[in-house]
Amino acid sequence: MFVAIGNTPRPYAWGSATAIPELLGTPVTGEPQAELWLGAHPGSPSQVLDPAETGGAGDLAAWIASDPTRIVGRQGSLPYLLKILAAGAPLSLQAHPTLERAREGFARENAAGVALDDPTRNYKDALHKPELVVALSERYDALCGFRPLDEVREIVDLLVTIDNAQTAPRWELYGPMVHLLEDSVTLTETDAEILQSVVAWLLGGGEEVSALVGHLVRTAEKALHPAHAHLTDPYTASLETVVRLSEEYPGDPGIVISLLLNRVTLQRGEALYLPAGNIHAYLSGLGVELMAASDNVLRGGLTPKHIDVPELLEVLDFDPLPVPYLEPQQPSAGLQLFVPDVPDFVLARVEPGLGADAPTSVAYTPFGAAIGICVAGSLSIAGASGSHALVRGDAVFVTPDEGELTVSGTGTLFLAAPGAPAHLLP
Template identity: 40%
Template sequence: MERLQGRARDYAWGGPEAIPGLFGYPPARGPVAEVWLGAHPDDSARVGVASSEPLFDPAQLYGIGEGAAVHEQTLEDFIASDPLRALGEDILEGYGSTLPYLIKLIAPTQPLSLQVHPSKAQAQEGFDAEEAAGISRSASTRNYRDRNAKPELVYALSSFEALVGFRTPRRIAEVIKGLRTPLAEKLRRMVLREGVQAAFSYLVSPETAPSSDRVVKLVEACAERDPEKSPSRRADAAVVSLADTYPEDPTVLASLLMNPVSLRPGEALYIPDGTVHAYRRGVAVEIMASSDNVLRAGLTEKHIDVPELLKIVRADAAPPMRIAPERVSPSTSVFYAPVEDFELSIVNLADANVWDSQRSEGPRTVVCLEGAVRIQAGGQTMVVNQGQAAFVGADEGRLWLRGFGKVVIAAVP
């Protein structure tokens, strides 16, 4: 077992309070959008940190100890030093010396970009093309930073708001009806006659996107519509909220085409490849295939590549995929997404005198969200307090837990 320390990402859509506050720490000196706890080469977690260290690096969040040498080994390097021991034979054969999943804490206080993730075949093709074109993997204009797909599951720790996938054409037309502006009527006719793909492409493509004054008028119409008479007050509110952050951006109107989703704490949402989505606000654990491939259409200052996004987006209407947990023991529930890369267990412990056996095998990442938990595997024992994490290798066999608290365990099915 190895103690882990995650790597924080200071994207502008994050805030200084949510993730530190989750574990009782003061606000950071800048935004903390995500904390990565995986072995992705873009920002691998550290192993071998002291037992007193928190989940994140104080130098990153508070400037404490800046300039000091980083002595800890990365999880990526730790796995590469003995991949058979860390990952196990089956995963090594299927994935190579790569940890199949990436687990994060995520806390948007402003909307994330309107985005889509590629399939594995699309990622491989796109990555190879950008490599051949000589685009640096760290370049801001890079779309494909690896060759992997990025299906993902979000487990809400607070109320969590998102926009996910497209509504049916008739439902979109119903939502838009009554917003008496020329742009609203154009969108309604386009959806019914040409389909959702045409309407979405019209809004997000720079060559066809409506002018800022037409966008503003439609946003105003959403704001002024009587909630009691609106066919979707949530759609109206989403447009207005997005426009507060991105005024005059035509892609805020894409939310009229999409399904609004509200998760309560403990609920989970799965995002398959090709599904357009935008997380709006909340705090969650996010687990995905180990990838950082994102195609963006708007609602961001980052690189946007609409033609590439339109190649991979799925325009068919589909309801959001809420994943129900399977109760595998009195203490443990598991979210099984329809992929082979990851599963997420939620363990609630209430008896410090009883060891609780976990059924997961292979490489596992344990993150303590509440309380304090003693973990045991491979003849070793370690205490993981709130706001700490550990990596358990495949060779260490069955994992046992006891204590008072709540942990999440990332594993491979």
């Protein structure tokens, strides 16, 4: 069964006013349009465009609840949430818990009587929230995961050099970040322990932290002068990010934390996968995002919202890691699959008719209920018992009994579905 769905974009302040309308051909409202949610999450379930098709149910969550096994299949609930995300300004630094930590935290806060709408609550449900994002704009800028300590040391040495303060005590300039400069520290502390101590100090706040934030911003502005171009490469983008974040979140310790993180620019079509514990922040760009259907967010800066420092420090993975690119699989012409290491979701990019040698139709069999959104062209999607026409901006829910789906026409369809069942995994 194919059911047309839609939703109203979330008007978060960091959203772009034009990027989603330009992508999907929808109206510009004058307000920011940050995220278009496609799924059954209670925070903003997708609307059913013709409730007569769903026995009167007006949204996807209500319809699924009426007969979950038939509508969703083996999971009994929709395990993912598909979004179109448009960042016109930087989002908060954040990370998400493992499944085990989410279960424990949710139970703990329930037992303590913390209301679900309490702004100090960390766990809104008992689920994890790994996520992936595929860039739709020409560039998509982000911070993700802790960078190697050697790179952080190079950045701090660069800042000291540009300060013309090589003889000044580094502690006075950069507080506990001095540990990042001292090779001897690694004899007794791991890289992760050093990073954890620095982040804990920064998020603890106080006069020293405030002074460091201000000093760092002034030095970054100085470093970006053309006279220092030979010194700042390859960290120019990181220093530009410091200055931009200071404009959006003046005085925030997250400005300093940004220098500890990988700074990445995705090109159109490239993807990141952010597992549990990976600290990240999207800075700008338009993308399609797919995640587990959870609302558990531990914030770490660049936000006026509550930051639970002890809980965040328990959730974060402080091990320096490479940029977590997710390379797509290409099982057939016109089909790319973004497959993370969790069973909650897989994202397919289906593109029939694009290019001289492109197939006129592409077949794909999702493992369960699917949600598709057409972001370009005009397409038809057909299954075992029905079909549905899509043009740019249209979205559809597909029940699992449709089996193999054939997408034909000319355009681009992103299709979210559950991952493969455990018995089919390698």
